[in-house]
Amino acid sequence: MAIKAVCFDIDGTLLNDIKSVQKSTQKAIKELHQQGILVGVATGRGPSFINRFMENLELDFAVSYNGQYIFTRDQVIYANALSKKDLYRVIKYASNKRREISLGTETGLVGSNIINMGTSRFGQLVSRLIPKEWARTVQRSFKHVVRRIKPQNHSNLLTIVQKPIYQVVLVATKEETQVLREKFPQLTITRSSPYSADLIAKNMSKLAGIRRVGRYFGFDVQEVMAFGDSDNDLEMLAGVGIGVAMGNGTEEAKKAAAYTTSSNNQDGIAKALAHYGLIHLENDINFSSSDDNFNKVRDFHELMDGRLQDIPQAFDPIQASHRANFKIEELVEFLYASQTSSADFEQSIASLHRALDQAVAKVKQTPPSKDALLGQVDALADLLYFSYGSFTLMGVDPKPIFDSVHEANMGKVFPDGKAHFDPATGKILKPADWHQHFAPEPAISLELDRQIRKAQARQKQREQQKED
Template sequence: MIEKPKEIFEMNNIQLICIDVDGTLYNGEKKIPEENITVLQEAHRRGITIAIATGRMYHYGKLYGETLGIPTKTIASNGAFVKDEEEVLLHEAMDEEDVTFTVRAIQSSGLYAHFNGWNTLIQQGDLGDGNGYVSANARLPEGEKVTFLATEDLEKTLLVKGGILKAIVFSNGDHAALAKLKRVFQNHPRLQTASSSKDNLEIFRKDVNKASGIEALAKKLGIDKAQIMAIGDEENDLPMIRYAGLGIAMGNATDAVKKAAHAITLTNDEAGVAYAVKKYVFQEAF
């Protein structure tokens, strides 16, 4: 564990722990280490709220949380959609002009992509099992399953459907094309990009991120930002790492995330989430 000399490590009043999924809660085999489950269950028993903060859609984030065996909150689509119980706290959709711009830019790049509403996934042509969504959907109960729409007229379908929260583009090994597409959005006044891995690019509103989602949830729960721990590993985790009273980078995190964090925990294959919670929330000595 690498630490920066900040007084924040002396505090032990964390009330909300916000955790990324891929590369953070999950290990390299896309499974949650048993130690992470045990420690987060103990945090819940102590009255601490656990939130899943993911780039994925709401019902999938909720599913990942349920895997822990405790009640959790969900910050979905990089903070564009936040729902607590039956109350929608945030639903930040792209406007029509920006959806059109995004579709055309992606189609010009020749890369594969799909677009997400809060409970709808839309793409051109056959979905396959892009990003594991189909297999994850099979695990959702009836009434919570995501609607998949395959269309040959992507732009028209998106505009008719509305409520688009983000696009996610996949490199399929062509990282140069992905980097070129990212530059198209570099100076866009209303849209931004982020990545949850080197193989994808997420496009969504510039005023949306995991930090804004956490802020909305914390306000509802009456929790101050100083009482929030955020744990992540990739570019789309940077806003919440910087926002939280205690930002933790995984040992496998990008250099940018490590630089922004207050501390660096073990890797996702070493149950780094559990280690960080035990050290900074439970104040256990190692």
């Protein structure tokens, strides 16, 4: 199925460890936009933190507060404030347990100095620099120091809750997550930090937020690629069309995802998008073409067999025969799809044989080309032109169809992480589960239905204009 939207978690995903967006990611987002693919974020962060990315990266949407508050650059799509009753109960719990707590308002987190510092750019940077074995000691010492300087006054929160609150952030260890779920069964408890829990409305999540965005823009959740690294990304990674876990992500995130890429410091986002053929990842060794479809197929061959030809070179007779046979198989499939009866198909095949004989007789009348590369390229270019001509006469836009086929081909890697080849022809083989998970026909069918509906709507509009 063609990908129509891509969304990123922010911390540990869109941002690297020094809290900046890598240049490869910035370039990738521009390429996605050029293809008409929507780009956004799905995060536990609030709107005030996200706004700078919305502007700087020209993002199309933001699922903030784990799906509680959703907006575009122009308007708020959805806002689901927590009930006052639930908020009072959580604040009372935090007060009794002497826990730091912050409330997510439309403008940002309000409450705990510890949480506010921990979620700040400075705090996030420091936390990345602390060795993991020191984390608990540093956490306990830091909380003790802050409390002595300025302990949290929970009573002040009762005034804040008079405004809409979309998320609660409560300092709690990972082991306490289940305790909170039992204490507050009417809320969803999720985590994006080892030190705190996020409390939101029941049945809400990043995935639920993405579904709402899809209804707004007109795409299905299976047409989404999502990137994440933490526990609050698990449902999203498992529920979208393609879930990608960052190399620096938790083991749970990697298990939930369809694919694990490099870390947030090693161009992980760009590499995954290139792996699935949504962008072309340039390097200094291999050339790239102005034809984006060519670049995608080149990425496919680099992934499958690692052999790329940078200097133009003709196929030898055996290789040329194999390539021609691949095309013949597709032509036969084309005729088979066109049949109305078995007799029609047999007649079409007989016609194909006659056409082949006629073509042989025709080309034999001319002397063989002294330049094999020129002759092969000229013939292939004509084939490409004929293919586009066929799409033109059918009234079908081939770009999204090509993208679906490319995504399917990129799924031909076997469980051992390698491509397998037919020993005789060198054709790339398909894994046993390829048809179940990657076959492009369902996505092509959906895309053709979309193009037909769109064309019918245009035709209806033209008819109405004539009547007017």
